[in-house]
């Protein structure tokens with residue numbers, strides 16, 4: 001199940017735990033983050049390409065493009081047999097920002113976003129059907145786990161797609177990785 005944990009940025013102590021889509025959405029709205037639960041009612045094989053997934057979700061993706069002015073969309077699809085799974089995982093593990101507002105829609109699988117806002121860190125465990133925004137310039141990192149399983153549509157307000165500015169902080173090392181997070185909080 002989707003889950004939100006709210007930690008001090010030191011990573012110390014026990015986080016506040018928020019469960020349930022509406023409660024998570026309300027809490028994240030307080031920091032300008034959009035969280036929605038959608039129907040992810042299509043299933044795809046492990047080899048489904050980006051075009052197949054974008055075509056299946058063409059209508060809601062078009063709606064988001066019109067509503068928020070998104071210019072481009074891509075699909076990140078990683079399974080436990082992906083030959084570059086470790087490289088892909090590492091790419092997102094360090095704290096970074098994006099200069100544009102982005103939305104991610106989890107078509108299948110799961111992943112753990114950490115959003116760093118003011119002196120708090122919000123751990124958002126996303127699963128199939130979850131839509132999460134990362135507002136422009138929000139510090140964050142993401143863990144897909146050692147045995148990743150996710151298909152996620154990403155929408156960007158620029159044509160360039162995913163461009164990250166790394167903050168150089170090691171804050172991500174103070175917070176549980178996906179496997180530990182599931183063990184402790186899920």
Ligand SMILES: CSCCC(=O)/C(O)=C/O
Pocket residue numbers: 076092104111140141142152154162
């Ligand atoms: C779940 S989408 C892949 C991760 C990503 O796009 C991002 O920006 C992580 O910080």
Ligand SMILES: [Fe+2]
Pocket residue numbers: 096097098134140141142164
């Ligand atoms: Fe990011």
Ligand code: NI
Pocket residue numbers: 180184
């Ligand atoms: Ni532990």
